[in-house]
Structures are given as C-alpha cells and as structure tokens.
Amino acid sequence: KLPLTVEEIINFGESNRELFIKSSTYSIIPITVTEMGLAISWIFSSDPKSISFSVVYQESEDTPLDQCKVLIPMTRCNSHKETIRGQVKVRNPGIYTLIFDNTFSRFISKRVFYHLAVERPVIYDGSDFP
Numbered sequence: 001k002l003p004l005t006v007e008e009i010i011n012f013g014e015s016n017r018e019l020f021i022k023s024s025t026y027s028i029i030p031i032t033v034t035e036m037g038l039a040i041s042w043i044f045s046s047d048p049k050s051i052s053f054s055v056v057y058q059e060s061e062d063t064p065l066d067q068c069k070v071l072i073p074m075t076r077c078n079s080h081k082e083t084i085r086g087q088v089k090v091r092n093p094g095i096y097t098l099i100f101d102n103t104f105s106r107f108i109s110k111r112v113f114y115h116l117a118v119e120r121p122v123i124y125d126g127s128d129f130p
Contacts, residue, residue: 055070
C-alpha cells in the first residue's frame with residue numbers, strides 16, 4: 001500500500017524490504033508525513049551494480065511535479081559495494097518520496113534491499129536535572 005505513513009514505517013521493525021527494479025525503469029517510495037521535526041532515515045544496498053537515488057518533497061498529492069522540491073539530487077550510488085545511509089529532517093508536512101532510479105541501465109535489472117526508520121526528536125525538559 002502506498003504511500004506509506006510514519007506509523008507503517010515504525011511498524012517495519014528491523015526487517016528489510018526489497019524492491020525489484022527492471023532495467024530502464026525507476027521505483028518510488030512515497031512517505032506521507034503529518035508532523036514536523038521527525039527524521040526519516042534509510043539504509044539500502046543494491047545487487048548487482050549501482051543504483052541512482054534521490055529524495056523529493058511534495059506539499060500534497062495535488063502539487064504539480066515542477067513545484068516539488070528536490071531535497072537530495074539524483075545521485076549514482078555504488079550501493080553494490082557499500083551500504084548507503086542517509087536521513088532527511090521533516091521541516092513541513094507533506095509527501096517525502098524516495099526514488100530508486102535504474103533508467104541508466106539498459107539491460108540489467110536491480111534488487112534494492114532497504115530499511116526505513118522514523119525518529120522523533122528527543123525533547124529535553126530538564127526533569128532529571130538535580
């Protein structure tokens with residue numbers, strides 16, 4: 001079911017998910033966020049070879065694509081050699097979309113193994129101060 005909500009990501013637990021991305025295509029993971037101050041983090045690897053990755057912010061489903069904000073520009077990742085980790089802070093409610101892009105590969109399909117997490121900020125209230 002897409003887009004994912006913060007609660008669904010929290011319920012992922014420690015399990016990894018898998019995407020199969022055919023050659024010359026891309027796959028997206030939209031995450032709907034309603035509260036500010038959260039951090040969405042990801043870890044992923046690909047097999048075989050590299051994958052391109054990007055994060056885009058969209059205020060709502062009705063926002064035209066040309067008004068979406070690119071938070072992380074499309075970057076080719078050597079995620080077949082090392083695990084890629086990253087995080088984005090939620091400054092505004094909306095849809096944060098992770099894009100795994102394999103359009104540069106004409107013949108080779110890829111598997112992407114990923115894990116998502118959402119962290120709430122720790123609010124220090126000083127209650128344990130002597």
